[in-house]
Amino acid sequence: MTSVRLAALIVFAASLPLFVRDAYLLQVATLTLLYAYLASSWNILGGFAGQFSLGHAAFFGTGAYVATMLQLQNGVNPWMGMLVAAAVGGFLSVLLGVPSFRLRGPYYSLTTIAFAELTRIGVMNTRQFLGWNVRGARGLLIPSIGQAPLRMQSLHKAFYFELALALLTFVIGLSAWLKRRNLGHQWAAIREDEQAAACLGINVLRAKLIAAFLSGALTAVGGVFYAQLVLYIDPARVFGLDLSVEMAVLALVGGSGTVWGPVLGVLALRSIAEWAQWTSGSNFRGIHLLLYGGAMMVVVMAFPRGIAGFRWRSARSGRLAEDPT
């Protein structure tokens, strides 16, 4: 996508709240952007570096909890808390990566599940930690303080929408930039064949750890945003396996390892799900899961590179070999 068109798209998206005044639409759009952001953050480790994590909720939940604790009990501004959360999330991700990157494929995925479940159980059973009142399974309620954008709260949905859009723009920009850097090529090599990459002299562990740090830090930032948007976090949700799986599925269906794939995946799956919800009402509750699962099976069977890959092939099939990712 050329930079002019990209800029036009961002300006168009950013100006949506000018036309759309409806809080409901903005909320749905904000959640869509948040999911696109999370899927894109997952994509850096899961797509670019090819490490199929099913435990990203660990970083999301850590981000949400660290910033919220700092805010509630130390009075730290959530904007500052966001930076701390990013650092902690990235660090945790590296901590998990150092030992687990020796494992491949399904072994790695299972280890990430175990790790995320361990953090969930840990938080659910912690009442006090470092003098912080974690409240275990009861979760944390963030008091609403009205119009205070400097403390990451607002009465206007447009604020959250623009913030989510900024986050998404940042992660897309970062992904596009990294992809073209040396690091991006290293990741691609690792994803295709790890041993061959090592033989080429690539420091495999280092490249993976950088991906893990970025991915974990960005996901943690998403958690901070979620906490301020919803004003209530509980470990069952923010550390839940559902969330981990959803991030991976959205990215995968869109086309993991591509810059725009996760965004396409989120738009496609969420609009199908919303549409199903509209047309069937509540008579077919849970039908969105059926659609998610079905879409996943179709993508895995027929379009291994996701929606983005499918489009790419049909449009420019002659140059497939040049940049299939």
Place this chain on the structure above:
Amino acid sequence: VIRFPLIAACLILVFHPAIGFAGDDVKIGVVLPLSGPVSPTGAELRRGIEFAADEINHDGGIRSLGGAPLRVVYADSRGLPETGISETERLIFRERVCALLGAFQSGVTMTTTEVAERYRVPYVVLVSVAPSITQRGFRYTFRPTETAEIDTRVQMDYLKWIADRTGLRPRTVALVGENSEWGETSIELTKRLLPPDLRVLLDERYSPGTADFTTLVQKLKQANPDLIFLASYVSDGILLTQTLAQYHVRTMAILTRGAEHGDPSYKQAVGDFGDYQTWMVPFHPAQSRRQPWMESILAEYRRWYGTEITPFAATAYADVYILKDAIERAASRDPERIRAALASTRLTRGPAMLLPYPVIEFDAQGQNPHTTLPLIQTVRGTDYIVYPPELADPEFRPMYPMPEWREFANSSGAARWAQVVVNGLLNGGMYALFALGLSLVFGVMRVVNFAHGSLLMLSMFAAYGAWRVSGLSPYAVAPLVCAVLFLFGYWIQTTFLNPLLKRDMGAVEPVSPLLLTLGLALVLDSAIMLLFGTEYRSIHAGQNRVLALGSINIDVRKLVLLAAAIAALAFLNWVLTRTRLGLSLRAAAQDREAASLQGIDVYRTYAVAFGMSAATVALAGCLLAPFYYIHSAVGLVFLINGFLIVVLGGMGSLGGTFAGALLVGIVEAIVAQQYSPNVAQAAVFLLFIGFLLLHPEGLSRRRRMA
């Protein structure tokens, strides 16, 4: 070029507007968990609301608004706070509702009342008991029903009252609750409000969806408290109650929060095992014994829906009438006026008085200060209200202490630990039969089968269906179910997995099969949910049998599972080592290309392996069905543990998997005995991560072999 319009099209889809009509009717919005794990309760609440709205409209609608009918707009929170927010906003901005009702789960209620407060729409809280909901100074939030604190106080008042009447004073208590917002709040309040002379012997939390409660129950039995406090939901409540009855845990009283007893599927599942527990619900039909005016409402409900009104449905019904009363007095659709009318509510008669309070009104925080709720005891299938005295059945004397209660002699330390190990072994057998199939598929084709739990679920439903239609016990239909699941597994492999394996031949450890089976699991689970609904089902296949060897108890049904696991292991080993098929399987596992060069039809071999895997899990399903709850999400209870076991057992070695399953069972039991079920779960994850980190080279050696 195509991308831009594509994105635009998707945006239009996402923003697809539903046009709200401003009609003559009075719209109220309802936020409920209509999908997700608590959707059975959501459906119940919806019935109560529908029933009330139909009745109101039949009686002439809102009179002060010229007989305008009440129209209810439903929104599905899916049980998630963020979806609850956006759905509440849809109700406010799209549907332009003039009042809201919701949302059952306290987490969703806390976030959605915040939205209502921001946009100044009155919100009547439906059931949620978290005290903090009405402690935030909100002006638009009203809770006619009780808080978790009142729940606890009523329990404590009852204990004092009954102790005074019987002279039997408890000295010790045990607390057991699920690890969730609600469970934690309940148990913390119990601890806080407990009289100081009562000593807490045990304070245990378990994760919702725990596979087995034997160790916890035996710990309870050993601790031998005078009172047990429970806070469980339906699925765990079913298993917990069965296990308590099986091991004859009898104390002076078992007091539960009633979230399980209040659900009709619980009673069906546990039969008379739930007898003598003292439980609580916001409404009980037995109230009509003292207040005959309720009869007509209850009879009408029965006539419409063919079932007795449930406590939650009755609460929702009353809440609609509270709202209706306020709208009637406001004589307006303006949310601000309805809020003012709600704030000055004072109801002492009318259908809303199904709620067992003398008065319904709201204090400055929007909380009704007059709430209470009936405590109930079930005796031989009949529910009796025991407390408070103004609601209680006059002729019924509470069974306090519970019958058969006696002081247990404490078993010796050695016998206790022997029992723990036996429990662990039995659970291990259960895990083993589940994990053997997982291990087979993993060993032969390196596929992590996320749909394995769904296959278990399918076979449990098959056994249930056979029992419902023909009355045949699951043990009798097991061979048939195994055969059907074999064919289903064969079909999955040939249709989905074989093409993938052919395509990703080059990859060392492809993730694509994992993703495919994850998709398949979602499809199977949600398809069964759409077809059969979300209520918990169960099969009554006679009494639980417990063998007593000295002081050690052995659950016969689990012993059968363990024996079946051993038989399955022996059979699979025999197939693998002694038959032509096994030779092909092992060859295909080691080197697919070389095997096919030898003339082996590798992909047919794979299909047979997958079929055998499905058949073993079908056996597990049939043997679990007689004592487990049957639900579309039941596979998840076993799935994650299954993966851990397969990896611990050495990646596709069947004997190793069997040993791994026993190890996990025993570690769980010992840690649960020493610490708590929650720590036990964490311990298994730690064991797994630790093992993987210590032995990555072991894994890679095997990988090269395959």
